[in-house]
Amino acid sequence: MEIQFQSDIGKRRNMNQDYANVFINQAGMDLAILADGMGGHLAGDVASKMAVDGLGAAWSTSTIAQPEEATQWFLQEIQKINEAIYQEGIAHPEMQGMGTTIVSTALLDETFVLAHVGDSRAYLVQKGQLQQLTDDHSLVNELLKSGEITEEMAAIHPQKNVLTRSVGFAGEVKTDVSQHQCQPNDYLLLCSDGLTNMVSEADILAIVESDQSLETKTKQLIDAANEAGGADNITVLLIHFEGEARP
Template sequence: MIFEYYSQTDPGLIRENNEDSVALDPANQVVVLADGMGGYNAGEVASAMATGFIHNELGRWMTEGGHEAHARELKRAMEICVDNANRSIFNAANSNPLYAGMGTTLVMGVFQGARVMIGHVGDSRCYRLRGGTLQQITRDHSLLQEQIDAGLISVEQAQFATHKNLVTRALGVEDTVLLEVNEFRVEDGDIYLFCSDGLSDMVPDERIAEILLEEAGLEASGRSLVDCANGNGGRDNISVILAQARAKPVKRGLLSRMLGQP
């Protein structure tokens, strides 16, 4: 597989600062998105620390041989990088009064040929568009999701809940954090959307699917998603990363080329 990437982050229409952060490493096929929280500029600090640390450390590991790693080894490398990033944010939050209480959600992906490893903490999401169908392939670590899972409220009722943003996991809040990692098979034409809740809270899944299905290209799709979130109110920072998979073209053999065969 070969992959094309696009990323964009936008403050939205209400917030004065942008506490989201994104990082792309196309050479190592690593993408990272974080949505920070905390007073002053602490959320900005937490999300930037998370994406910067994971981008650098995981990228270095991939360069040193991670491209050939088995799924179990890659999963462990992702967990270690996130654990180290979590400790750095936690220590900073506890050593600087301005950063007290800061933290960040996280969603990340590592693409390896016909496989992708998706890791997440909190309610930043990953969706997959395949064969015209959009599917959310991460499950939010949030109080709202726990209530849905327990049957206390329906998915329809959840759309109007006032506590959508209460997450049950985040980097930097405690000295340890549990990264949920899942492996997925990649198919030709798949589009993976990584996003903060500034998109998913403002744009219904059906509209997200419509925009991606327009096939205008990743950059145009990414800009349309951000514009749509802002058009619906832009109440939070909005970040998106898009990754599209394409099968590598099959090289024809010398004899086929000589005979003019396709």
Template sequence: MKAVNKTDVGKVRQINEDSSWVNTDWNGLTLAIVADGMGGHKAGDVASQMAISVLQEQLLEISRDTSTEQCEDFLRTAIHAANHKLYELASSNPAYSGMGTTIAVVLANSEWLLAAHIGDSRIYLCTEQAVLQLTEDHSLVNELVKSGQITAEEAATHPRRNILTKAMGTDPFVDPDVRLHDWKAGDLLLICSDGLTSMVGEDRISEFVRNTDSLEQKADRLVESALEAGGDDNVTVVLLANEAMEGGASA
């Protein structure tokens, strides 16, 4: 597995509340996480970093010999634990009141991947045939689109498009969506915060990830495109390529 991890504060925000981390040799598997924090002064930064830290601690026992069913159980338990820790801190410390974070997690080997998420950070699977969104935004505008009240085009500019219906740390309990998918050599995964998807349309995202650039160049182009479109938010991109490589990598 090969991986690239890029983030930028953007052109408007003073603090980067996104956090991300990837390791291509997590006991024989690949583990990648993107978290987009929210809250008061620096609270979002704390929330996203804490969420990733707790997940790392909770997933230490996973290995290449762990079944997919057990991996899913581990992921759910880890996300529940992170949510509990965030909620406790937000409830007990006024400085962190109202803080929370999205989470998008991929656990994979060369044949399968588990995609888990809460919020509107997304995971895309990019194959030779198509670019498929594996996650469904937990957002107000997505609910409005699903109910037919607004169109997908209207959702892109809706004044309440940043309102989440589910996030980590804002409620005592939150359950992630976790799905198992097949993938194969040559496929690519994109994990990103909404700082990318709110600025760059899916057609452009598909164009960047399916071209012949290197993995590093693809990530650079995605981030640069979000900045050129306005850079209204922090933008984070993690790319995972299903290719053999020597050793592991972390970022």
């Protein structure tokens, strides 16, 4: 298994509020996390870094190796992160209202467990097909699912960035958690909306399936989003399940 990730400020933003990292626990299992922060000056990047570092620290001391354990762990730990970010905003009024998306995967041999809140996405590339594994927690996606707007309307909707769920707010956060099987030569892509709002799924698939190194593919996805306008921060985390699912 190989993992590469890269984050870029894009062409139109003054700062990068995305954050990603990979951690390993006491059982030798990897956790990949990507977060897209929101909020005023500095607040969004504080929220995303708190989410990634907080989850990563908790994972690093765990001994989780089974999917059911990982599912419960995600539900508990993302709630703790939600409360921590909310309290940080209360303690620092200039950061009040900050929040973040989270998309994360625990890589457990031939199984991976996904958890997400917000509109950062996970895709599985398997046998030449690109499958979105996450469901955007956004106003536009709710309108799309209810049939009130078409996919073409959704792509240019003025409230495209309005989230229905995020991490860092009062009360209980609802986290979507799912278990998936992976096969040799599959790819798992975690990304912020700075990629998916700028690059089509067909182009993403073509890059991931190209005959390049994983590092080059990651850079090419970033470059494609910037070439299309780079309207937002762009973060890409790409996992290749090579041969055996784990080294």
